[in-house]
Amino acid sequence: MDDHRNSTPNAIGLCLLPQELIQSIFLSLVLPEIVRLKLVNKSFSRIISDHTFIRQCNSLSTTTTWLFVYKKRWLRDAVLHAFTDRSPDRWFRIPIADLLKPLDFHGEDLYFLAASANVFLFASNNVRREVLAVNLITVTVKKLPPSPLGPRGTSSWRRSGMKLVADPSGSGNFRFMFAEFVGNRAVLFVYDSVTDTWRSTQPEENRTGSFLPRGGDHVFLNVVHGPRESVLVASSTSTSTPERVDAPVVLRPRFDGGRGSENDDLGLTVGFSWGKVIDRLHVYGDGYMMIVKSEGARGNGVTRVLKGVELWGLTLDGRKWELVSSVSGEVMRVIEKKPYGVMMGCLEEKNGIVKAALVSNCEGFWDMLWLSFDTMWKRWTWMPLPDCKMKGWNMAGISFSSGLTLP
Template sequence: MDDHRNSTTKNAVGLCLLPQELIQNIFLSLVLPEIIRLKLLNKSFSRIISDNTFVRQYNSLSTSTTWLFVYKKRWLRDAALHSFTDRSSDRWFRIPISELLKPIQFHGEDLYFLAASNNVFLFASNTVREVVAVNLISVTVKKIPPSPLGPRGTSSWRRSGMKLVTDPTGSGHFRFMFAEFVDNRPVLFVYESRTDTWRSTEAEENTNTNEFSFSFSPRGAGHVFLNVVHGPMESVLVATMPDECDKSVVLRPRFNVAGANDDLTVGFSWGNVMDMLHVYGDGYMMVVKSEGGNTRNVRVLKRVELWGLSLDGRKWEFVSAVPGVIEKPYAAMMGCLEEKNGVVRAALVSNCEGVWDMTWLSFDTKWNRWTWMPLPDCKMKGWNMAGISFSSGLTLP
């Protein structure tokens, strides 16, 4: 450990001898966890990184960087997010958060990671039934008051039924939205951090056969789609605008495809039971098809398809399938999906004999092109997954 510290110090001293413009160019090529670590290393680096011109340049580059965050289920005293970015495809970064969470009393309980957007991350507690928002860059944490539905345990939060949207100005304010059935009616709930209050609105049924009650294009237009109910033949979604949440509409897209009545699971699949896994997000649906393996309780992934909402929001339309054959044995599988700027990203996480395996899939809707890559080992053997989410636009203050 001392040798590593001495080596790091020597490298830092050597770097300080370079011209400042060259140092800035080197720093611009680094990802945010590396920048934060350098800022803490010495005062010279801190001054360079805190310079307004450098912050603007770095944030301009960082806004297009996509991250995948994974949270392991472990004791709060050692809580850490593990992050991977498409700008650095060879390793994971570890971001400790236990010190950040100290002001909040969770009685030593481990947490569940709900969602992320820009610098804001949401965690939920099952015992005290609270949600907290953590800002990794401003190093702040705050409790979110209970929603109009009251305190909720971690099992009540459905990944595809909620969305975290941050203020694009970089103010740190955010909206947390989720949709639920209340008295058999879809209702949208929105928390506004600026006012620290919740509001709720009942979503309107779409009665016009040609257009919705407010103007929007279902896919790739920056709208928010929250999945309320999933079935083998039909889904129920609530659609709204991220900055105009007083209006929302109910969508009931049909899934008309051969085999849709086969065994189906949403979000998480045990290999010995389900043939088809559906992963929803942002007006898209990824269908993961499997077949029985040679071993009991193990299945083999065979095909991955991407479907999207039709322009009238009344059916799921086939978009594309991952080319080639992706064969992967698994006993359990889960996934998350997001769309941003015309690119659909999905992470498929499988477990086989205690070993976790992750694959990052991307589909560019403009060029009709797939890319995918297996992620390096996250050292999760024997651990339970306690949340996964994509996020873009981590920025310096």
């Protein structure tokens, strides 16, 4: 899972150490490194295949968050780039071209949709416009049957309107959920890998105002972003029975955060545009909304600079967006005035930590920033990411994930 090579003499020397010490060394590594070591020799493979080691490794891996980025390039060179805060000085390269060869896509480009645990979803733009599920640990790939809406091109998949939910037991089973408006009604579509079938449900309006808080076992899928109101589909899921999806509801939270400001007439937006048309980017995920504010760079009508970041969340009744926190202090001083021409982002909440990745491009150079907010301690942190060598490439998907485990 990595493009770095091991030195044979170093591997032999490591084998001479006591097994307990070798296991301790291996446990300090992240999963892609451990998987690669398993291929070095039989001794390493035996240690990594030990049930006790797998249990200890998976206990550490389930709390490790990864950011995955996919470059748009020919299928023969298809590579995922992976970064984790446990190894903050490097990117891992995960080739997937060999996995996809049996499917015969004739060199067609893919788009990276989502990731959860060991499962990664890709969409193609071929005639059938298929969705592929790739398991990086078991090294398997399968095609999903067409959704009830029929074949969908890569531009039809909206990051904020879909969610991949892997079985926490590590079985490799998963559900892929997405929401769309069909006939002026929000519809939830769920694919279950156990039955290899799709199911569609029309959620009911949340008229009572009674709803469980964001986070936990809830999935929030954004459907529409209106001038002052957005539409979400919320579904309560059961981790003990991952095939079950209960009582989806439609939420219509109002947004009043811009009233009285100079950008009051802009309302909700989904991305930046060039010039002075839109000065805010809204990034959605897991019942939260991050608002990234910008302004035009002096003397430049195209390049913009950051001037503020706010985190908003759904109220307990699901009827409004409420301000959670604004980035300030040292973190804001580091990221403000950051220049860019275009920007995108992704957001995920897990165990009370909201993580957001902001990806910007300025004159062909890509730059990435990892922001985190601890909802319990009300604290922001940031992490600059090393260069991903993406100059001249187009990004074809980005996603957070956690829960990578050994089988």
